[in-house]
Amino acid sequence: MSDPSKPHNNKAWFLVLPVVASVAFTAIIPLVIVVNYSVQDIFGPGNRVFVGGEWFRNILNDSSIRDSFWRTIRFSLQVLAIQIPLGIAIGLAMPKRGWRASMALVLMALPLLIPFNVVGTIWQIFARADIGLGGYVVNDLLGITYNYSQNPRDAWFTVLLMDTWHWTPLVALLVYAGLRSIPDAYYRAATIDGARRLAIFRYIELPRLRGVLTIAVLLRFMDSFMIYTEPFVLTGGGPGNTTNFLSISLTKIAIGQFDLGRAAAYSLVYFFFIQLFCFIFYTAMKRQEV
């Protein structure tokens, strides 16, 4: 991307134009509408009042939204803390080639292609104490009382477990792709030097994995920060507000209460944080490429 030897040619803009046009239609126009909503109080068609920054003050001072924000941050950080090391461990264990490698790839990619709501359904059934394998084993065989729809801690744990189940394969596949790009000569040289497994990982594999791991962290952080469908199906944000993440609470205000101005201001604040995180990650990635 940032290869300085590339020729400078502003006519390349003609090639980019279709993308700009399509994303303008799907992103910019909606965003303009959101900005327009966010500064008005809308009572109905033709009945709206300009309120300036009122909704933004309202959103930023709303303690339940602030709770949702920190809850989502906490969730994203836990997701990273679990899924990145686990993904590395699985990626390292994967065979490099042969039918076992293909098999593992296909099976591990499968959860990634399940519609999000079906992921919710799968876990809804699996974790139920009466009909689910997971819930039954924990409750009846291990003797631990577990109920994700009533106990807040169980609900949080189940959502986290579901997300780990759903997305760790992504991290593992990225690590696998990174490992595949390390030439065999590196390993041979390390063996000749008498390097131990841990040293090979620390000094050969980990540095070469930096690129893919940055992508993994970026994707996992962002996607868990906007998680909606899976917890919506599994817990609906409950019990209480335990799993009421930002997207869920925003959707409740937007579609449930149809509170346009407030939802719009909420959207913009949310979007601002996304942009901020993106910028941080993007800068980090650029620095690595150089």
Add this chain to the structure above:
Amino acid sequence: MRPSHVNAMRRTWLLVYVVALMLPIAWMALMSLRPNQDILGSFTWWPENFSLDNYRTIFTDASWYTGYLNSIQYTLLNMVLSLAVALPAAYAFSRYRFLGDNHLFFWLLTNRMAPAAVFLLPVFQLYQNVGLFDTPLAVALAHMLFNVPLAVWILEGFMSSVPRSIDETALIDGYRFPRFFLRVFLPLIRSGVGVAAFFCFMFSWVELLLARTLTSVNAKPIAVTMTRTVSASGLDWGLLTAAGTLTLIPGALVIWFVRKHIAKGFALGRV
């Protein structure tokens, strides 16, 4: 080269993980083969009565199977549209520097990361105003929000691994650009196009929020049919699990075709 017991340990650990990964899916598939009263009756490790009734209902009841047809329709439409606009753009990013290229690339990334929830209200109004509401095209266009940036990223990665001298040679040989792009360049990045198509398919197939917001009756996707069944008639676990199991099939099929390149694709073509 490594001691065999280490290899055996690695293999066991991977096996345990894959089995754990498959367990919840298998449980759903097992449920779908049982009559509803059996499911809620009592816990069993293995169903006593197998029946295909749930599947029969889905394949014969139009309100169910049209959901699949709608989903496949907008997913394919999205795939074609996303690739069509992303291919030239990815070429531009991989071959040239131009005014604002870096900013544009970053802006695309932020769109991939934008939460669909943010766009719910406006897309609803927008698509109703342009008369696209409740059509597969509406969902296909809305999904371009995250699929176009993704496709550009992946294709750019694959294109950048093709040496620039190939372009130059072809142009010196008298190829005109469109002919060069279609006849020489595209075949070289075949696998990249396949992987990008796969990811467009994947993210469009799994998305619920925008698809639900932009459809009501005519273009209702299967995912929405499933969530509405939950709220309407209590919980028909048998049907729900059967419908869920069927949603896995397209995914499983397309994975098989791109299995060799899937890992590179997940790395956005950057390995």
